[in-house]
Amino acid sequence: MVPESLRGLDSFPYRHRVREVMRTPAVTVGPDCDLATAAAVMLEQNVSALFTIDAAGQACGIITEKDVLRALTRLRDGAAVAPLAGFLSSPVAFVRENAFVYMALGRMDRLNIRHLAVIDGHERVIGLVTARDLLRLRAAESLRIGDAVRAATDATGLAEARTQLPQLVESLLAEGLTAVQVAAVVSAVYADMTRRAAQLTESALQADPAFGPAPARWTVLILGSGGRGESLLAPDQDNAILHAGTEADDPWFAEAGIRLSALLDAAGIPFCKGGVMASRPEWRHSLDGWRRQVGRWLEHPDPESLLKADIFFDFMPVFGDAGLAATLRDEVTERSRGALSFLHGMAAHLDGISPPVGLFGRLKTQQGRVDLKRHGLFPLVAGARIMALHQGIAATATADRLLALLQRQILPEADLKPLLAAQDCLIRVILRQQGDDLRAGTVPGVRVDPSRFDRADRAAVVSAVRQCARLPQMLRDSFDRVRPRPR
Incomplete structure (x- = not known):
């Protein structure tokens, strides 16, 4: 059962990443501009915060609309020409662009702020998220x-x-x-x-x-x-x-x-x-x-x-x-694509793996369980990795690799959805088994008890492991597809 504190959870913050909801590009000004200019830029750009950045694009300071109002109240007539530098907040709180939205929600709550800079992998400011933007996405406090x-x-x-x-x-x-x-x-x-x-x-x-x-x-x-x-x-x-x-x-x-x-x-x-x-x-x-x-x-x-x-x-x-x-990623990607002996060696590891399915579509078990990592996820994940390395694809997530292979016409479109569905099915039943094991005080693993499956689950798992068992042949086809043709 799902605990009462988790019922009605808004799942949006756990499904979407900050880059999907941020305002971009980040609006910046120089630290030597005055408050009147900053207020005018906020109004023109319809933003509630501005950043100052250094030569590397990293945030040095932030000023929000509330900071501007405080300055106007304090300085009155002299506020318009007051230098911005005296009202900047630093260091600037940030969240990474690939973080899930719940991270931004939690950080704002903990720091009691309403604005976060969004940074990329080089820590350059690329956007802004605000409490106003995320208000409708708030989840339970205990889940931050x-x-x-x-x-x-x-x-x-x-x-x-x-x-x-x-x-x-x-x-x-x-x-x-x-x-x-x-x-x-x-x-x-x-x-x-x-x-x-x-x-x-x-x-x-x-x-x-x-x-x-x-x-x-x-x-x-x-x-x-x-x-x-x-x-x-x-x-x-x-x-x-x-x-x-x-x-x-x-x-x-x-x-x-x-x-x-x-x-x-x-x-x-x-x-x-x-x-x-x-x-x-x-x-x-x-x-x-x-x-x-x-x-x-x-x-x-x-x-x-x-x-x-x-x-x-x-x-x-x-x-x-x-x-x-x-x-290192760029170099590994470039060097791997030409290492054919290495890639064929990785592919050979998949040849001995067969779907654990017996007569009448029954799953074969050992001690009452079936290893869905070895017989399902492993050939799928490894096969996608090998094909991606062969094509010089830098992505690491299995789904991203499969999509990139489709775009390069290495993976037929008819194969994409069944493989993605197989991965999702296998992860789902493993996660459920792990949850059951944890509640029973058992160390969780990747071996699943198929006696708990209903008819639909059993059919889905059998279909998934059979799809994954196709990866060795798909690998051979992908190698042949890019092999130079004889003249």
């Missing part, structure tokens, strides 16, 4: 999970936010969101937790006389399903560090990785059983170091290299210098 994460000061605060996720998932599914949309919300919360843990780690190291500030620009990456925005309710840590330093700087980043992983584990995101964490040297490199590592994977595609690349190539930056990650 993302901003609760931002306000956390330790593992306990982070863990409190995470404990709300199962109820939120149940509510959003009941509200009619697609399972892929719900997984994106879950992923956003985990990403926020990792970002906040990295912020706390950096602050602690800066205050530690043995370490001090970071010796070079750096960024924390989340990998695997987190990087794709497809996380479910059984997370573990898949993260890495990318920095602009040298090998001599590794002691600082090693300590950062160790503290980050420990903090996340204490907050309820357990250590990765496979050791894919920034606390391990293999997952912590400079930009040149990652270039060499990626090169080794591409040039020597043994099973271990393929497994590690499979996890890493879906990376997404969540903290620090996103420009470093953008540079």
